[in-house]
Amino acid sequence: EDKVVQSPLSLVVHEGDTVTLNCSYEVTNFRSLLWYKQEKKAPTFLFMLTSSGIEKKSGRLSSILDKKELSSILNITATQTGDSAIYLCAVPTQGAQKLVFGQGTRLTINP
């Protein structure tokens, strides 16, 4: 059964700290891994990582795919209160027809 597992499930840090969120996956025919940020409502797309694009960066956020370890990390440096959200990792399965999500990591940044 295809599976995506995120850790930690919850994380509370102070503004300015650096955080690392983890995502591990077990899927057949891996194609890509996606990261989303969910604040109060709909998830919004952050990054897509593939075999040909294993590292992505946007401002203070960066993500790396480790195909050997079947995992990915999402790093956020110099965190701000606006980074507080649920971060979701997802992997397409079954011929890319289904998107399997992890449980999400709830990140809280305290001022």
Place this chain on the structure above:
Amino acid sequence: NAGVTQTPKFQVLKTGQSMTLQCAQDMNHEYMSWYRQDPGMGLRLIHYSVGAGITDQGEVPNGYNVSRSTTEDFPLRLLSAAPSQTSVYFCASSLTGAPWTEAFFGQGTRLTVV
């Protein structure tokens, strides 16, 4: 550009009632899907569609029905609501046969079944 529009935003149902959650997108995306989100469980796929006239089941399809008569619309029907269906529901769309590209989500419907 409206993107993905879900209605209603909130709904309270009594056990046994039926209702339809509406989802419409204006991006000409072939692929559409419905998820439910429960605390600590991420998003779980209910049903999906790869184009008009084609639907298939996801992880948790029981108690839900879908149809896709047009590219734009993908309604989700609850046949006989149960308290276990209390959840937040999200509709999403993406390009043809490629949910591995970014999926666009609606704003969600918070459903409570009492």
